[in-house]
Amino acid sequence: MIEVESLSLSFGSRRALEAISFQVPSGSVTGFLGPNGAGKTTTLRVLTTWLLPDPGTTRVVVDGVDLLRDPRRACGRIGSVLETVPLPSELRVCEYLQLRASLKGIPRASISSELSRVLQEVDASDVGRRRIGTLSQGYRQRIGLADALIGNPPVLLLDEPTRGLDPRQVTHFRQLLDRLRGDHTILLSSHVLGEVEQICDRICMISEGRICLEEDRDAWTERLATAGSIRVEIAADNPAIKSDLEAISGVRDVVADGSGWLLTSDSDVRQQIGTLAREKDWTILELRRDPATLESLFLQLTVSGVAT
């Protein structure tokens, strides 16, 4: 389990994280979403112990180990895949993983079997003897993942792990996460919302260094089911249409959309629109509900990213 409470981090005068709090339950796969520059990678870097949070941070616990008090012990509980995996091109895959295993404190006698296991897990056994410099981006990404799995750490932090993978490899990666689910607590940062929707049990959205949504699958599925936009096109040129539509209970916003109107509402208000049309004697040319998606939720909750 990962527990973060009031985590703040500043780079000079710029606040990158504003007292964020969230939890990743044991054995779950949690999607960590947010625009570029929102603070995703910074949060992951704190969790890997690379960055030290500001003194006001209350609690950062990784698999029962207080990261603020004992960062080195916490390191042993975490396997991470960075956004870009910088691998030494001069080494062979097995040499590199051997080095990483010895740095992670794996006993010499079990390094060989451990390497076989992780290479098999990421479907890269065939490149064990190849130099890293000759590998494709997809294979490099898999070697990064194999590195994260060395020592079977209970917590995995994955920052854009499917970047550079082909569709077959992405499918394989999803199957791998399914196998790891339950035994590992996984925090997955990704921009591929479809992937998050398919894989994750829980999502956590961050925007401008603040957590703006933290929900499990049931809650966000329900949210998507009730939210969404409605497009209505009415054969009348009446300036009062907008205010009439806005007056419908549950409607949050009405904007012009070409020749029609786009309504954002908390619930499905098509029936109320029909009733109103009858009352006002409008002729409805189109009445369509576009269900909310994770993408629309993302766009609604997050502000546009600022590159850092």
Place this chain on the structure above:
Amino acid sequence: MSRIISLTRRDLLSLFVSPVAWTIIFVFLLVMGLTFHLSLLGVDGDLRQLVAATYGGLVFWFMMLVIPPLVSMRALAEERRLGSLEMLMTTGVSDSSVVFSKWLATWVFFLLLWICLLPLWGLLSTVGRVDVGVLFSAYLGVAMVGAGFCATGILASAVTSHPLASAGLATAMNMGLFLIHWLRFLYQPGDLELRWIDHFSAVHHLGDELTRGIFDLRIPIWWGTFTILMLFVTTKVLERRRW
């Protein structure tokens, strides 16, 4: 300990696959070979003098000042620039282990360079008598000065992310330690200020003693302390830049 050995081996390997390292080896052997040859012609068969000329002359000091910064310039700077330092430091390895292994790899490479000169002495011993004790103490001096200057190189590499800037900074630091010795000519013999200059002078703490086979315990203590101090400061710089 096994982590330090693994890291040192990996750093040594990455040094040997770099073209910079092979260029350093080539230039070093060329310059030192020429120096050896010219000194041999000038010492009139006195091999003790040859040791002093090879391991105490201006070319020797030039190599001492320039080679360690060039070897160590990529140690931390390059890792930081590529992002691999983050991967390394988040495996639970302590900052001091990383600094020590980087220094050790640099120092071993530096010693290997000087060991490459030993066959020349082997060749010479077939036609004359080489004083092994004097040669050994000269190499002790090389090892100690190299340890200190490699440590300043690692410190410079921790301060900046640009290898060339790191090499320049380390050379300037080494040069400072070297040139401070020549400040003594500003004072009259017996002036109290001379004692302070001697405390900080690299040349004073190698001097002629070792190339004459005289072992003074103060020399390893000074260089040992200097090396440890530099590595300690590097660890602190790394901690500070990381967090």
